[in-house]
Amino acid sequence: MNYCSDCGATVSLKIPENDERMRFVCDTCGMIHYQNPKIVAGVLSVRGEQVLLCRRAIAPRYGLWTLPAGFMENGETTDQAAAREAHEEANATLRDLRLYTVISVPHVSHVHVIYRCELVSDDFAPGVESLETRLFHEHEIPWDELAFHTVRKTLECFFHDRKQGVFPVHNLAFTIALPT
Amino acid sequence: MNYCSDCGATVSLKIPENDERMRFVCDTCGMIHYQNPKIVAGVLSVRGEQVLLCRRAIAPRYGLWTLPAGFMENGETTDQAAAREAHEEANATLRDLRLYTVISVPHVSHVHVIYRCELVSDDFAPGVESLETRLFHEHEIPWDELAFHTVRKTLECFFHDRKQGVFPVHNLAFTIALPT
Numbered sequence A, B: 001m002n003y004c005s006d007c008g009a010t011v012s013l014k015i016p017e018n019d020e021r022m023r024f025v026c027d028t029c030g031m032i033h034y035q036n037p038k039i040v041a042g043v044l045s046v047r048g049e050q051v052l053l054c055r056r057a058i059a060p061r062y063g064l065w066t067l068p069a070g071f072m073e074n075g076e077t078t079d080q081a082a083a084r085e086a087h088e089e090a091n092a093t094l095r096d097l098r099l100y101t102v103i104s105v106p107h108v109s110h111v112h113v114i115y116r117c118e119l120v121s122d123d124f125a126p127g128v129e130s131l132e133t134r135l136f137h138e139h140e141i142p143w144d145e146l147a148f149h150t151v152r153k154t155l156e157c158f159f160h161d162r163k164q165g166v167f168p169v170h171n172l173a174f175t176i177a178l179p180t
Protein backbone atom coordinates (compact mmCIF):
# COMPACT_ATOMS: atom_id res chain seq x y z
CA MET A 1 0.00 0.00 0.00
CA ASN A 2 1.42 3.37 -1.11
CA TYR A 3 -1.55 5.72 -1.32
CA CYS A 4 -4.70 6.44 0.69
CA SER A 5 -7.69 4.81 -1.02
CA ASP A 6 -9.91 7.56 0.36
CA CYS A 7 -8.06 10.80 -0.52
CA GLY A 8 -5.16 9.67 -2.78
CA ALA A 9 -2.37 11.12 -0.57
CA THR A 10 0.66 9.07 0.50
CA VAL A 11 0.49 6.73 3.50
CA SER A 12 3.10 5.85 6.13
CA LEU A 13 3.51 2.76 8.28
CA LYS A 14 3.12 3.76 11.93
CA ILE A 15 1.48 2.70 15.17
CA PRO A 16 -1.70 4.77 15.65
CA GLU A 17 -2.64 6.13 19.09
CA ASN A 18 -4.31 3.50 21.32
CA ASP A 19 -3.06 0.74 19.01
CA GLU A 20 -0.18 -1.72 19.28
CA ARG A 21 0.39 -2.62 15.62
CA MET A 22 1.91 -0.99 12.58
CA ARG A 23 -0.80 0.27 10.21
CA PHE A 24 -0.87 2.20 6.97
CA VAL A 25 -1.99 5.70 8.01
CA CYS A 26 -2.78 8.49 5.54
CA ASP A 27 -0.31 11.40 5.80
CA THR A 28 -3.05 13.89 4.88
CA CYS A 29 -6.51 12.75 6.03
CA GLY A 30 -5.28 10.46 8.83
CA MET A 31 -7.39 7.48 7.80
CA ILE A 32 -6.10 4.18 9.22
CA HIS A 33 -6.13 1.41 6.61
CA TYR A 34 -6.57 -1.90 8.44
CA GLN A 35 -5.65 -5.15 6.72
CA ASN A 36 -7.33 -8.37 7.86
CA PRO A 37 -7.23 -12.11 7.17
CA LYS A 38 -9.23 -13.53 4.29
CA ILE A 39 -11.55 -16.53 4.37
CA VAL A 40 -11.08 -19.31 1.81
CA ALA A 41 -14.31 -21.34 1.61
CA GLY A 42 -14.53 -24.76 -0.01
CA VAL A 43 -16.09 -28.20 -0.04
CA LEU A 44 -15.21 -31.81 0.51
CA SER A 45 -17.99 -33.27 -1.64
CA VAL A 46 -18.68 -36.96 -1.41
CA ARG A 47 -20.39 -39.24 -3.93
CA GLY A 48 -20.76 -42.77 -2.61
CA GLU A 49 -17.26 -43.85 -1.59
CA GLN A 50 -15.52 -41.15 -3.62
CA VAL A 51 -14.52 -37.51 -3.15
CA LEU A 52 -14.28 -34.76 -5.77
CA LEU A 53 -10.97 -33.05 -6.53
CA CYS A 54 -10.06 -30.39 -9.12
CA ARG A 55 -6.72 -29.97 -10.88
CA ARG A 56 -5.74 -26.31 -10.79
CA ALA A 57 -5.57 -24.32 -14.04
CA ILE A 58 -4.26 -21.24 -12.22
CA ALA A 59 -1.33 -20.11 -10.08
CA PRO A 60 -0.31 -20.84 -7.42
CA ARG A 61 0.16 -24.62 -7.59
CA TYR A 62 -0.83 -24.92 -11.25
CA GLY A 63 -1.49 -28.54 -12.19
CA LEU A 64 -1.89 -29.80 -8.62
CA TRP A 65 -5.07 -31.25 -7.11
CA THR A 66 -7.30 -29.36 -4.69
CA LEU A 67 -10.72 -29.26 -3.13
CA PRO A 68 -12.97 -26.69 -4.83
CA ALA A 69 -12.33 -23.53 -2.78
CA GLY A 70 -11.72 -19.82 -3.11
CA PHE A 71 -12.00 -16.43 -1.45
CA MET A 72 -15.30 -15.66 0.24
CA GLU A 73 -16.99 -12.55 -1.20
CA ASN A 74 -18.70 -9.68 0.61
CA GLY A 75 -22.42 -10.30 1.13
CA GLU A 76 -22.12 -14.09 1.31
CA THR A 77 -22.44 -16.62 4.12
CA THR A 78 -19.61 -19.14 4.48
CA ASP A 79 -21.72 -22.00 3.09
CA GLN A 80 -22.91 -19.90 0.14
CA ALA A 81 -19.27 -19.09 -0.65
CA ALA A 82 -18.30 -22.78 -0.48
CA ALA A 83 -21.18 -23.83 -2.77
CA ARG A 84 -20.41 -21.03 -5.24
CA GLU A 85 -16.77 -22.09 -5.50
CA ALA A 86 -17.82 -25.71 -6.14
CA HIS A 87 -20.10 -24.49 -8.89
CA GLU A 88 -17.46 -22.22 -10.46
CA GLU A 89 -14.57 -24.69 -10.33
CA ALA A 90 -16.36 -28.00 -10.93
CA ASN A 91 -19.94 -27.21 -12.00
CA ALA A 92 -20.87 -29.34 -9.01
CA THR A 93 -24.34 -29.43 -7.46
CA LEU A 94 -24.26 -30.11 -3.73
CA ARG A 95 -26.58 -30.82 -0.87
CA ASP A 96 -26.47 -31.09 2.90
CA LEU A 97 -23.44 -28.86 3.55
CA ARG A 98 -22.01 -29.25 7.06
CA LEU A 99 -19.10 -27.31 8.52
CA TYR A 100 -16.11 -29.66 8.70
CA THR A 101 -12.65 -28.04 8.98
CA VAL A 102 -11.67 -24.52 10.08
CA ILE A 103 -7.93 -24.12 9.53
CA SER A 104 -5.90 -20.96 10.21
CA VAL A 105 -2.89 -20.33 7.98
CA PRO A 106 -1.37 -17.34 9.78
CA HIS A 107 1.76 -16.89 7.64
CA VAL A 108 -0.48 -15.90 4.72
CA SER A 109 -3.36 -14.57 6.89
CA HIS A 110 -5.95 -16.98 5.54
CA VAL A 111 -8.60 -19.04 7.31
CA HIS A 112 -9.83 -22.06 5.34
CA VAL A 113 -13.45 -23.03 6.04
CA ILE A 114 -14.33 -26.37 4.44
CA TYR A 115 -17.78 -27.96 4.31
CA ARG A 116 -18.46 -31.68 4.01
CA CYS A 117 -21.38 -32.33 1.65
CA GLU A 118 -23.03 -34.70 -0.78
CA LEU A 119 -22.30 -34.38 -4.50
CA VAL A 120 -25.76 -34.79 -6.00
CA SER A 121 -24.86 -36.21 -9.43
CA ASP A 122 -22.04 -37.32 -11.74
CA ASP A 123 -22.85 -34.29 -13.86
CA PHE A 124 -19.78 -32.17 -13.00
CA ALA A 125 -17.06 -30.67 -15.20
CA PRO A 126 -14.08 -28.31 -15.01
CA GLY A 127 -14.76 -24.58 -14.73
CA VAL A 128 -12.28 -22.01 -16.11
CA GLU A 129 -9.99 -22.35 -13.08
CA SER A 130 -9.74 -26.17 -13.35
CA LEU A 131 -7.90 -28.40 -15.86
CA GLU A 132 -9.73 -31.53 -14.74
CA THR A 133 -12.35 -32.65 -12.20
CA ARG A 134 -12.46 -36.22 -10.96
CA LEU A 135 -13.83 -38.51 -8.27
CA PHE A 136 -11.24 -40.41 -6.19
CA HIS A 137 -11.44 -43.42 -3.95
CA GLU A 138 -9.26 -43.17 -0.83
CA HIS A 139 -6.52 -45.38 -2.33
CA GLU A 140 -6.43 -43.23 -5.49
CA ILE A 141 -5.85 -39.83 -3.79
CA PRO A 142 -2.76 -38.15 -5.35
CA TRP A 143 -1.17 -37.37 -1.95
CA ASP A 144 2.08 -36.16 -3.54
CA GLU A 145 0.29 -33.84 -5.95
CA LEU A 146 -2.04 -31.96 -3.59
CA ALA A 147 -1.96 -28.17 -3.86
CA PHE A 148 -2.29 -27.15 -0.20
CA HIS A 149 -1.65 -28.48 3.31
CA THR A 150 -5.23 -27.60 4.25
CA VAL A 151 -6.52 -29.89 1.48
CA ARG A 152 -4.30 -32.75 2.68
CA LYS A 153 -5.38 -32.26 6.29
CA THR A 154 -9.09 -32.11 5.44
CA LEU A 155 -8.81 -35.34 3.41
CA GLU A 156 -6.89 -37.04 6.23
CA CYS A 157 -9.56 -36.00 8.74
CA PHE A 158 -12.30 -37.29 6.46
CA PHE A 159 -10.85 -40.75 5.78
CA HIS A 160 -10.07 -41.13 9.50
CA ASP A 161 -13.52 -39.98 10.61
CA ARG A 162 -15.28 -42.12 8.03
CA LYS A 163 -13.80 -45.22 9.65
CA GLN A 164 -15.26 -44.08 12.99
CA GLY A 165 -18.58 -43.02 11.47
CA VAL A 166 -18.51 -39.59 13.16
CA PHE A 167 -17.50 -36.26 11.65
CA PRO A 168 -16.76 -33.64 14.31
CA VAL A 169 -15.73 -30.12 13.24
CA HIS A 170 -11.92 -29.87 13.24
CA ASN A 171 -10.32 -26.54 14.19
CA LEU A 172 -6.62 -26.49 13.34
CA ALA A 173 -3.76 -24.17 12.47
CA PHE A 174 -0.76 -24.51 10.20
CA THR A 175 2.20 -22.64 11.54
CA ILE A 176 5.53 -22.65 9.77
CA ALA A 177 8.86 -21.41 11.01
CA LEU A 178 9.58 -18.20 9.12
CA PRO A 179 13.23 -17.32 8.35
CA THR A 180 14.69 -15.05 11.03
CA MET B 1 -12.66 3.62 -2.30
CA ASN B 2 -11.69 6.52 -4.56
CA TYR B 3 -7.99 6.04 -5.34
CA CYS B 4 -5.67 3.11 -6.17
CA SER B 5 -3.68 2.18 -3.07
CA ASP B 6 -0.84 1.04 -5.33
CA CYS B 7 -0.34 3.96 -7.76
CA GLY B 8 -2.61 6.73 -6.41
CA ALA B 9 -4.69 7.14 -9.61
CA THR B 10 -8.49 7.14 -9.58
CA VAL B 11 -10.47 3.89 -9.55
CA SER B 12 -13.77 2.95 -11.20
CA LEU B 13 -16.37 0.34 -10.27
CA LYS B 14 -16.57 -2.19 -13.09
CA ILE B 15 -16.76 -5.92 -13.75
CA PRO B 16 -13.26 -7.16 -14.68
CA GLU B 17 -12.77 -9.70 -17.48
CA ASN B 18 -13.49 -13.29 -16.37
CA ASP B 19 -15.29 -11.97 -13.28
CA GLU B 20 -18.97 -11.60 -12.41
CA ARG B 21 -18.85 -8.93 -9.73
CA MET B 22 -18.31 -5.19 -9.58
CA ARG B 23 -14.80 -4.37 -8.33
CA PHE B 24 -12.79 -1.21 -7.83
CA VAL B 25 -10.33 -1.22 -10.75
CA CYS B 26 -7.50 1.31 -11.15
CA ASP B 27 -8.02 3.56 -14.19
CA THR B 28 -4.24 3.77 -14.73
CA CYS B 29 -2.42 0.61 -13.57
CA GLY B 30 -5.41 -1.72 -13.87
CA MET B 31 -5.04 -3.24 -10.41
CA ILE B 32 -8.22 -4.90 -9.15
CA HIS B 33 -8.95 -4.05 -5.50
CA TYR B 34 -10.87 -6.94 -3.99
CA GLN B 35 -12.84 -6.44 -0.79
CA ASN B 36 -13.54 -9.45 1.41
CA PRO B 37 -15.41 -10.35 4.61
CA LYS B 38 -13.75 -9.81 7.99
CA ILE B 39 -13.53 -12.28 10.84
CA VAL B 40 -14.65 -11.21 14.31
CA ALA B 41 -13.09 -13.58 16.88
CA GLY B 42 -14.28 -13.83 20.47
CA VAL B 43 -14.84 -15.98 23.52
CA LEU B 44 -17.63 -17.34 25.66
CA SER B 45 -15.57 -17.77 28.82
CA VAL B 46 -17.05 -19.77 31.65
CA ARG B 47 -16.19 -19.68 35.36
CA GLY B 48 -18.13 -22.25 37.33
CA GLU B 49 -21.79 -21.59 36.52
CA GLN B 50 -21.17 -18.08 35.21
CA VAL B 51 -20.15 -16.47 31.91
CA LEU B 52 -18.13 -13.30 31.34
CA LEU B 53 -19.64 -10.29 29.55
CA CYS B 54 -18.22 -6.82 28.84
CA ARG B 55 -20.15 -3.56 28.62
CA ARG B 56 -19.00 -1.66 25.54
CA ALA B 57 -17.15 1.64 25.95
CA ILE B 58 -17.08 2.19 22.17
CA ALA B 59 -19.43 2.58 19.20
CA PRO B 60 -21.40 0.84 17.88
CA ARG B 61 -23.71 -0.25 20.68
CA TYR B 62 -22.04 1.85 23.38
CA GLY B 63 -23.17 0.76 26.84
CA LEU B 64 -24.56 -2.62 25.77
CA TRP B 65 -23.22 -6.01 26.86
CA THR B 66 -21.15 -8.26 24.65
CA LEU B 67 -18.80 -11.22 24.65
CA PRO B 68 -15.15 -10.13 24.36
CA ALA B 69 -14.59 -10.09 20.58
CA GLY B 70 -13.00 -8.07 17.81
CA PHE B 71 -11.45 -8.12 14.37
CA MET B 72 -8.89 -10.85 13.74
CA GLU B 73 -5.48 -9.45 12.73
CA ASN B 74 -3.11 -10.58 9.98
CA GLY B 75 -0.64 -13.20 11.20
CA GLU B 76 -2.94 -14.66 13.87
CA THR B 77 -4.83 -17.92 14.19
CA THR B 78 -8.52 -17.68 15.06
CA ASP B 79 -7.97 -18.89 18.64
CA GLN B 80 -5.05 -16.48 19.15
CA ALA B 81 -7.30 -13.63 17.97
CA ALA B 82 -10.07 -14.69 20.37
CA ALA B 83 -7.69 -14.92 23.33
CA ARG B 84 -6.10 -11.54 22.47
CA GLU B 85 -9.49 -9.84 22.40
CA ALA B 86 -10.39 -11.35 25.79
CA HIS B 87 -7.15 -10.01 27.18
CA GLU B 88 -7.60 -6.54 25.64
CA GLU B 89 -11.25 -6.07 26.58
CA ALA B 90 -11.41 -7.87 29.92
CA ASN B 91 -7.82 -8.66 31.01
CA ALA B 92 -9.08 -12.24 31.10
CA THR B 93 -6.81 -15.29 31.24
CA LEU B 94 -8.31 -18.31 29.51
CA ARG B 95 -7.66 -21.97 28.99
CA ASP B 96 -8.96 -24.84 26.92
CA LEU B 97 -10.39 -22.84 23.99
CA ARG B 98 -12.73 -24.87 21.79
CA LEU B 99 -14.43 -23.64 18.63
CA TYR B 100 -18.12 -23.11 19.43
CA THR B 101 -20.09 -20.85 17.06
CA VAL B 102 -19.31 -19.77 13.47
CA ILE B 103 -21.93 -17.21 12.44
CA SER B 104 -22.05 -15.40 9.08
CA VAL B 105 -23.49 -11.88 9.08
CA PRO B 106 -23.62 -11.26 5.32
CA HIS B 107 -25.26 -7.81 5.34
CA VAL B 108 -22.12 -6.43 7.00
CA SER B 109 -19.73 -9.05 5.53
CA HIS B 110 -18.57 -10.36 8.88
CA VAL B 111 -18.05 -13.91 10.13
CA HIS B 112 -18.12 -14.27 13.92
CA VAL B 113 -15.95 -17.10 15.27
CA ILE B 114 -16.56 -17.67 18.98
CA TYR B 115 -14.62 -20.04 21.25
CA ARG B 116 -15.97 -21.63 24.42
CA CYS B 117 -13.31 -21.69 27.14
CA GLU B 118 -12.56 -21.67 30.82
CA LEU B 119 -11.91 -18.35 32.60
CA VAL B 120 -8.93 -19.24 34.79
CA SER B 121 -9.44 -16.74 37.66
CA ASP B 122 -11.59 -13.95 39.04
CA ASP B 123 -8.75 -11.59 38.26
CA PHE B 124 -10.29 -9.77 35.28
CA ALA B 125 -11.04 -6.07 34.69
CA PRO B 126 -12.22 -3.72 31.95
CA GLY B 127 -9.77 -2.82 29.16
CA VAL B 128 -10.00 0.54 27.37
CA GLU B 129 -12.87 -0.64 25.15
CA SER B 130 -15.03 -1.80 28.11
CA LEU B 131 -16.95 0.16 30.74
CA GLU B 132 -17.47 -2.87 32.95
CA THR B 133 -16.72 -6.60 33.03
CA ARG B 134 -18.89 -8.99 35.02
CA LEU B 135 -19.77 -12.65 35.51
CA PHE B 136 -23.43 -13.57 34.98
CA HIS B 137 -25.52 -16.56 35.96
CA GLU B 138 -28.02 -17.63 33.28
CA HIS B 139 -30.95 -15.93 35.05
CA GLU B 140 -28.98 -12.67 35.29
CA ILE B 141 -28.11 -12.29 31.56
CA PRO B 142 -29.24 -8.81 30.35
CA TRP B 143 -31.05 -10.21 27.28
CA ASP B 144 -32.56 -6.82 26.40
CA GLU B 145 -29.21 -5.05 26.60
CA LEU B 146 -27.02 -7.32 24.44
CA ALA B 147 -24.99 -5.58 21.74
CA PHE B 148 -25.24 -8.11 18.89
CA HIS B 149 -27.46 -10.92 17.61
CA THR B 150 -24.41 -13.18 17.42
CA VAL B 151 -23.80 -12.69 21.15
CA ARG B 152 -27.43 -13.53 21.95
CA LYS B 153 -27.36 -16.63 19.74
CA THR B 154 -24.07 -17.90 21.20
CA LEU B 155 -25.43 -17.50 24.74
CA GLU B 156 -28.68 -19.27 23.79
CA CYS B 157 -26.71 -22.16 22.28
CA PHE B 158 -24.56 -22.41 25.39
CA PHE B 159 -27.36 -22.50 27.97
CA HIS B 160 -29.25 -25.02 25.82
CA ASP B 161 -26.20 -27.23 25.28
CA ARG B 162 -25.20 -27.09 28.93
CA LYS B 163 -28.49 -28.73 29.88
CA GLN B 164 -27.67 -31.57 27.42
CA GLY B 165 -24.04 -31.76 28.49
CA VAL B 166 -22.76 -31.66 24.89
CA PHE B 167 -21.35 -28.66 23.01
CA PRO B 168 -21.32 -29.25 19.26
CA VAL B 169 -19.96 -26.52 16.95
CA HIS B 170 -22.87 -24.38 15.69
CA ASN B 171 -22.65 -22.93 12.16
CA LEU B 172 -25.31 -20.31 11.55
CA ALA B 173 -26.11 -17.24 9.50
CA PHE B 174 -28.04 -14.07 10.25
CA THR B 175 -29.79 -12.75 7.23
CA ILE B 176 -31.94 -9.64 7.37
CA ALA B 177 -34.28 -8.28 4.75
CA LEU B 178 -32.61 -5.20 3.32
CA PRO B 179 -34.81 -2.32 2.13
CA THR B 180 -35.53 -2.57 -1.61
Ligand SMILES: [Zn+2]
Pocket: A004, A005, A006, A007, A008, A009, A026, A027, A028, A029, A030, A031
Ligand atom coordinates in the same frame (compact mmCIF):
# COMPACT_ATOMS: atom_id res chain seq x y z
ZN1 LIG C 1 -6.21 9.98 3.05
Ligand SMILES: [Zn+2]
Pocket: B004, B005, B006, B007, B008, B009, B026, B027, B028, B029, B030, B031
Ligand atom coordinates in the same frame (compact mmCIF):
# COMPACT_ATOMS: atom_id res chain seq x y z
ZN1 LIG D 1 -3.27 1.93 -9.82
